[in-house]
Amino acid sequence: MPKPIVYILDPYHPDAVTALQNNPSIDVVLKNDPRRDNWHADATGLMIRSETRITPTDLAQAKKLKVIVKQGVGVDNIDLSSAKDHGVVVCNTPALNSESVAELTLTLALSIARRISEVDRRVRRGEMVVRSQTLGQSLYQKAIGIIGMGNIGKVVARKWIGAMDGRIVAYDPFAAPDAWTDIPHRRVQALEELLDVSDVVSLHVPLTDSTRSMIGKPQFERMKNNAILLNCARGGIVDEAALTDALTTKKIYGAALDAMDVEPPTIEAYEELLQNQNLIMTPHIGASTMENQIKSGLAVVETLIAVLEGEDVPNRVF
Structure with a gap:
């Protein structure tokens, strides 16, 4: 079976990116990859932050998408109703910030x-x-x-x-x-x-x-x-x-x-x-410490992998 493809759409700490890339069962598309803009075609998972908005149109086009994990607590940049309609799991990282x-x-x-x-x-x-x-x-x-x-x-x-x-x-x-x-x-x-x-x-x-x-x-x-x-x-x-x-x-x-x-x-x-x-x-820098970005980024990776492997996670929004 083909490997799941995870797109990192927003900036993440290098430690988190490396942790995901070190998983041999996942293909990773980085933020600066030219394929990023066409993630709807084959993305199985998305790692995002507040910079990216996930709209009903995005979710309708992303036929293979299974999970979105957002670093941070707020998920108002994701259309949760549409995600639910399309069977896409949405997770965040509560309490870490x-x-x-x-x-x-x-x-x-x-x-x-x-x-x-x-x-x-x-x-x-x-x-x-x-x-x-x-x-x-x-x-x-x-x-x-x-x-x-x-x-x-x-x-x-x-x-x-x-x-x-x-x-x-x-x-x-x-x-x-x-x-x-x-x-x-x-x-x-x-x-x-x-x-x-x-x-x-x-x-x-x-x-x-x-x-x-x-x-x-x-x-x-x-x-x-x-x-x-x-x-x-x-x-x-x-x-x-x-x-x-x-x-x-x-x-x-x-x-x-x-x-x-x-x-x-x-x-x-x-x-x-x-x-x-x-x-x-200040430009939404509440979570912007080196320590927190490492911890939160790794939590996103762990959550995403767990969902793709069929595990239940406590930080699932729905």
Whole structure:
């Protein structure tokens, strides 16, 4: 029988690529291979990341496709309904990104609070920075409101307590009543209650119909004037026009986005938003540490091989 053909459509760490190539029972087509654009013809498996979108048209054309494995948690770039209709297994790598995304979350919170990027830009422009006129704010013993206390949200909570001796306000309507018993926290039943009391608001939810634009003008009106908004989850959760207005009018202290509507972000798409010095924007790099890319990439390879060999895997989306 012919070997299954696996296409690597997005960048993967060399260790993961080598691990797949070392499997003698699989043919591998790399990202830079000219055959990549014609993967629909003979692909048995796909390894993707957020860069590639798998549409209903793709799935209808890919007659031999059996499995798609995406590095990371979110699978909103895959048409899951069409995949199910065509009998294609979809898997992800949940929990593996938690530490690296949580690290970036705290990094961004501190950078906004202490105006790090703003001051750095001013120094690079040769400006005189008067310290008494460039005061930041301390996050010591402040409250972070975590929207979505899943794998990443829980790690953020633990790091916040350890680093800031801070308080946790948690909102997650889908979690069990007895969730997070090992983490000191205050659980709220309404998003508005979290916004009213949080010094930092951090998003850790998937993009769904219920979370799309869940942070917009009414929510910014509820937030404290010194509040910091962090989105290390998915673009679309924050109404970016409302955020632009909130930053420009100093309705909130600042914001940091590692996920946005347009990815990768461009000057053309975000010219107005980027005028705000109290904003940091990074191009979806929450998972981008060397350690995490190796671990996650190898997990993708292991999952893909297991599915092709007929094994059941715990990280199957459906």
